Amino acid sequence: MKPVKRIEIVIEEIELENVIDELDRIGVVGYTIVPRAGGRGERGVRYESVQGLGNVLMTIACDEQQAARVIEVIRPILKRYGGVCLVSDAMWVIHDS
Amino acid sequence: MKPVKRIEIVIEEIELENVIDELDRIGVVGYTIVPRAGGRGERGVRYESVQGLGNVLMTIACDEQQAARVIEVIRPILKRYGGVCLVSDAMWVIHDS
Amino acid sequence: MKPVKRIEIVIEEIELENVIDELDRIGVVGYTIVPRAGGRGERGVRYESVQGLGNVLMTIACDEQQAARVIEVIRPILKRYGGVCLVSDAMWVIHDS
Amino acid sequence: MFSLSSMLIPAILFFALGFFAQLVRSDLKFPPDLTKALSIYLLVGIGLHGGMELAKVDPAGAIGAVVAAVGLGLGLPVIAYLILLLAVRIDRLNAAAIAAHYGSVSAGTFVTAIAFLESLKVPYESQPVIMLAIMESPAIIIGLVLANMARRGNGNGHDKRVSRELVHDAFTNGSVVLLLGSMLIGAIAQPAGLNKILPFYETMFMGVLSLFLLDMGMEASRRIGDFGKVGPSLLVFGIAMPLLGGAIGLAVGHWVLGFGVGGTLLVAVLAASASYIAVPPAMRLAIPEASPALFLTLSLGVTFPFNIVLGIPLYFGAAQWLASQ
Amino acid sequence: MFSLSSMLIPAILFFALGFFAQLVRSDLKFPPDLTKALSIYLLVGIGLHGGMELAKVDPAGAIGAVVAAVGLGLGLPVIAYLILLLAVRIDRLNAAAIAAHYGSVSAGTFVTAIAFLESLKVPYESQPVIMLAIMESPAIIIGLVLANMARRGNGNGHDKRVSRELVHDAFTNGSVVLLLGSMLIGAIAQPAGLNKILPFYETMFMGVLSLFLLDMGMEASRRIGDFGKVGPSLLVFGIAMPLLGGAIGLAVGHWVLGFGVGGTLLVAVLAASASYIAVPPAMRLAIPEASPALFLTLSLGVTFPFNIVLGIPLYFGAAQWLASQ
Amino acid sequence: MFSLSSMLIPAILFFALGFFAQLVRSDLKFPPDLTKALSIYLLVGIGLHGGMELAKVDPAGAIGAVVAAVGLGLGLPVIAYLILLLAVRIDRLNAAAIAAHYGSVSAGTFVTAIAFLESLKVPYESQPVIMLAIMESPAIIIGLVLANMARRGNGNGHDKRVSRELVHDAFTNGSVVLLLGSMLIGAIAQPAGLNKILPFYETMFMGVLSLFLLDMGMEASRRIGDFGKVGPSLLVFGIAMPLLGGAIGLAVGHWVLGFGVGGTLLVAVLAASASYIAVPPAMRLAIPEASPALFLTLSLGVTFPFNIVLGIPLYFGAAQWLASQ
Numbered sequence A, B, C: 001m002k003p004v005k006r007i008e009i010v011i012e013e014i015e016l017e018n019v020i021d022e023l024d025r026i027g028v029v030g031y032t033i034v035p036r037a038g039g040r041g042e043r044g045v046r047y048e049s050v051q052g053l054g055n056v057l058m059t060i061a062c063d064e065q066q067a068a069r070v071i072e073v074i075r076p077i078l079k080r081y082g083g084v085c086l087v088s089d090a091m092w093v094i095h096d097s
Numbered sequence D, E, F: 001m002f003s004l005s006s007m008l009i010p011a012i013l014f015f016a017l018g019f020f021a022q023l024v025r026s027d028l029k030f031p032p033d034l035t036k037a038l039s040i041y042l043l044v045g046i047g048l049h050g051g052m053e054l055a056k057v058d059p060a061g062a063i064g065a066v067v068a069a070v071g072l073g074l075g076l077p078v079i080a081y082l083i084l085l086l087a088v089r090i091d092r093l094n095a096a097a098i099a100a101h102y103g104s105v106s107a108g109t110f111v112t113a114i115a116f117l118e119s120l121k122v123p124y125e126s127q128p129v130i131m132l133a134i135m136e137s138p139a140i141i142i143g144l145v146l147a148n149m150a151r152r153g154n155g156n157g158h159d160k161r162v163s164r165e166l167v168h169d170a171f172t173n174g175s176v177v178l179l180l181g182s183m184l185i186g187a188i189a190q191p192a193g194l195n196k197i198l199p200f201y202e203t204m205f206m207g208v209l210s211l212f213l214l215d216m217g218m219e220a221s222r223r224i225g226d227f228g229k230v231g232p233s234l235l236v237f238g239i240a241m242p243l244l245g246g247a248i249g250l251a252v253g254h255w256v257l258g259f260g261v262g263g264t265l266l267v268a269v270l271a272a273s274a275s276y277i278a279v280p281p282a283m284r285l286a287i288p289e290a291s292p293a294l295f296l297t298l299s300l301g302v303t304f305p306f307n308i309v310l311g312i313p314l315y316f317g318a319a320q321w322l323a324s325q
Ligand SMILES: Nc1ncnc2c1ncn2[C@@H]1O[C@H](COP(=O)(O)O)[C@@H](O)[C@H]1O
Pocket: A010, A038, A039, A040, A041, A042, A043, A044, A045, A046, A055, A081, A082, A083, A084, B029, B030, B031, B032, B033, B059, B060, B061, B062
C-alpha cells in the first residue's frame, strides 16, 4: 500500500472533455468517472435532463506532487463554471506488494 | 484550501426528497447525488429495478458544525429505513484562493 | 460514531460477481455499488458501451480486520484484471448511538 | 374453445423465456430504464384504448364498475390481512404491507389476460380498465391504516408526515396518472388525431408487451433466491390468495356487474393479482419495519408467475363455466 | 375550419397531461435516456420525411428557404438582445445567452405544429424542414459574438479555446447532424429500402411524438419553481418574444417565401420558438456568467408551453387570415 | 441485378452517418441503454422470424446447417490463430483472444446483409439464422482452449473457476438465449398470437436496424483512435481475415449446404464477421493479458465497417458468380 491523494471533482458534463485535456497536458493518466450525477450548489440545482447540464463525478488517485498540479489546472475551471473539488488522504492498494 | 467534513450517505431513492427537505430546514445548500446505485446491507440486497427501491449516494461537503447538524437529522432516517452514513476529513479547493 | 475503514474499489463490470463471491466467502455483508462508471488507467480508456466492459465502483465500510481480509482477496483480482483499490479512514454514523 | 394450445401465446412464452434465462443464470439483462419505458408505453396504451372504448359506452354503466373497484380495493386487503394474521400467523406490520399488495393490481397481469382473450378472439367489456386505474389507490390507504392500527401505542414522530405523503402518493402515483390521463385523452381527443397515434399504441401493443414480459420473467425468476426467507406457509399464501381473490373477482364480474366471459375474466385477474410497481415503494415508506424480501417475493416471485401461467387459464375456464350455467 | 376542438389533438393533450402530472407532484418520471432516445427518433423521422419531400422539389426552390433561415437565425437573436437590454433591462451577458435561445428553434414545437396541420388536413411545404436544420447554428454564433462584445475589456484566457469549440459545436451538434444526415438519406436512398424503414419512422411518428410531449410537459412544468428568480418582466418577454418572432415568421413565410397556410405556420413556429436542446449547453460553455435558471425557465418553462398551447393555433389563425387577403 | 445503387440502402447510409458524426466529433451520442435495447429487439426479431420460417421447413434440412455452423465456429478461430501467430507474429494470448472474435459472428452484420437482400428482393434460406445462434458459442470455447495452451506452465489459480464460468457463459450468454428462445417461440407459438406481435417485430424491423446501425457507426468510428496501437499488420489482418472467412463461407454455403445466392451470402457473412458483443467480455475474463484495444479495434473498428460497406456487396457478387457457374 502506498499513501496517495484522492481528488474528487464534481463538474458539469460539458466541461469533462476540457478537464481530461488538461489532465493529459500535465501527464495524469488515471481517473474514474461516474456520469449522470445531480446536485445542488451556489448555482442552483443541477439535474440530469435533456439539456446535458448534469454533473459528472471524477475521482483521481495520485501522489502529492501530481495532486498539486491537478488542483492548479482545475481551479480556474471551477472558478469559471462552478463545481467542487475535495482532496483527502488514502492508501492505494498496489497490485504487487 | 479549507478543511471540511465530507459526509457520504447511502439511502433508498424514495427517501431522497425527505432528506433534501431536512437539509433545507437546517440550511445546507450543497450536495451531490449519484442516482441508481445498488448495494447490500443488513436489510438484504437492494438493486435498481422496477420497484424504485434502489439506492442513491449523496455527498455533502460542509464545515464541522453543519456536519453535526446533518448527522443529527440523518440519524433518525437511517434508523427507520436503514442505510449508511460515513464522515471523513477532506480539503476543499476553494475557487479563489 | 465508530471509526471504520472505507474501501473504494474500481473494477470491470464482468468481475463484480466474482468479487461479491469473495466478499461472501470472508463474511463481508455490506457494500454499495455504483454501476456504469468510466475511467482510464494503465490499460487504456474504459467506457460504458455495447461490450459491457465498463467500470463499477464499489464502496465497503468495515473494521480494520475485515479491511485487511478484503484487501487480501481483492489484490489478486486487481493484479489479474487491473483496477484500483483505495483505503481511507472514516467515521460511521451508527443508527442508535 | 379453450385448450392447452391457448397457453402458447407469445406473451406467456416470452415470460417463460425470461424466467428460464435467469434460471440458467444467463447474463441477459434489460437496462432498468428500458423496463420503465416499456411500462410507461403499456400504461398509456391501455389507457388510450380503454378511454376510446368507454367513450362509446353509457357513462352510467361505468358507475357500477367504479363502485366494485373501490369495494374490491378496500375489501381484499382486509381479507388478506386477516388470513395472514390468523392462518399464516406473521406479525401485524408485515401482514399489513403484504395485504396492501393484494388489494392493488398488476397491470402486467391484466394486459396478459387481454392478450389471452384476443388470441382466443373472446370479446371483453371496457369497464375493467377503469377498475384497473382505480384499484391502485385504495389498497395503499388501507395498508397505511392497518399499519397504524398495528403500531398504535408505540407512536413514531414521522408518522403524520409520512401519512400525508402516502395519501398524496396513492392518488398521484405515476401509474394512476398515466392510466387516468390517457383514458381521458382517449375519450376526448378528436378522432383524426387519435387515428394518427394508434399505429404506435395499438398496432405495436402486443409486441411491446411480449418484450415487457420477457423482462418481467427475469424479474420474477430473480426472486426465487428469497424463497427460503419467505417460508412455506407464506409461499402457499402467495398461491391461495390469488385463487381466493380470483373467485371473488369472478363472482363480482359475473353476478354483480353482469359481464360476459371476457369481462369476468378481467375482473377476476384484477382481484387475483398483486401490485409490484406502485405499492412496494409506498409500503416501504409506510411500514419500514416490514421486509421487502417478503412482499416483493410474494407479489413478483410467486403470485405474478402463478397468474400468468396458470391463473389466467384457470379463471377463464371458471368464467366460461359460470357463463354456461 | 379552425375551431377550439382542433386543440384537442393528442400531441397537445399529452403535453398537458405531463404538465399536470408534475404540477400535482406525481412521482411519474421518464428516464432521461428515454427522453434522449425519443429526441433522436423524432429528429431522424423529421429529417427522413423532409428529405424525401425535398427530393421531389426543384432544388432551386430551396435556396430561398435557406437564405430566409440564415436571415432569421442571425436577425432574431439581435432583436431579442436589444429588447432584453433596452426594455427588460437585464445585464448584457444574460441578455446574450437568452437571445441566442430565441434565434434558434425548438424541434418539438415544430413537430407539434405539423401534428396540428395534419389533424386539420392542411398541406404544408417541405422547405421549412431545411430551415429547421439550418436555424440551429447561427444563433449560437451570434450568442457568442454578443457575449464577446459584452465582455470586451475584461478578457479571459479561456475565450479563444471556448470560441473555437463553440463554432465547431454550432455546426456539428447532434441535432444538426441528425437532421441534415437523415434529410440526405431521405433524398438519396433507394426507394425500396426507404419503404422498408418508413413503417418505423412515419407510421409510428405521431405516437412517439405524443410520448415525447408527455415528457416535455413534465420538463416544462418542473421549471415553474424558478419563475420567482426570473421575475415578471422577463416572464412577459417569454411570451412577447414568440409573438414578435411569430409575426416576423408569418411575414417571411407568406410574403418572402410565398408559402401557403401550412408552410407559413411552420416558418412562424420556427421564428417563434426557442431552443432548449442545442443552445443551453452551448451558452453554458460560452457564457458561464449567465444563469441557466433564466434561459432554461424562459425557453422551456414559458415559451415552449405558450407556443404548444396558444401560439400554434394563433399563428395558424393569422396565416389563414393572411392567405385570405 | 447488382449495381452501385444497391449500396444506397438506408441501413448502410445510417451506418455511414454515424461514422461521419463521430469523425467530425459531433456531440451526438446514443445512451448506452438505448444501444442495449435496440440489440435486444433485433435479436428477438431475427429469432422470431427465423423460427417461423424454420417451422415451415423439414427439420432434417436444418441438421446440415447446424453441423456447418459448429464446424465454422471451431475451424475459423484456429485458422485465425495460426495466421496471427505465423504471419502477423503477435503473442499467443492476444492471438487467441482475437481469433475467438473471428470464429464468432456479428448479428448486426448479418441483419444488414438481410436488409441488403431484401432491398434487392433476393430470397434467402432460413437456416442461416440457426447458424447465427449456434456460432456464438464454440468460438468462446476455442479461445479459452487456445489461451490455456498458450499459458501452459505458467498456471494460474483462478483458471479452473474462470474456465467453468466461461463454458457456462458460452452457452447462456444473452444473445444465444434471446436468439434460440425466440426462434423456439416463433416455431411453436400459435399463429393468431404471433400475428399480433409481428407488427412490432417485423414491420418495424428495418427501421430499428437503421437506428442501431447509426449507433454502431459511431461506435466503430470511435475505435479509429486506437489504430496506432493496433499497427499496420494487424489492420491488414482485420480486412484479410473477413475476406478469407467470406470465401470459406461462400464455399460452405454454395457447395456444402447447397444454398441459393441469398443463403450463400448469409453464410459468407457469418464466416466473415467478427463478434463485438458476446465475445469481448468473455475474452476479457478468459485472457486478461490480452489487450481489449486490439480485439475491439479489429472487430468493431475494422472488420465491422469493412463488411457493412464493402464486404456484403463483394460476397454477394461472388455468390451470384458461383450460382451462375
Ligand atoms: N457543499 C457541497 N457538497 C457536495 N457537493 C457540492 C457542494 N456544493 C456544490 N456541490 C456540487 O457541485 C455542483 C456545482 O456547484 P455550484 O457551482 O456551487 O453550483 C453542484 O451541482 C453539486 O453537485
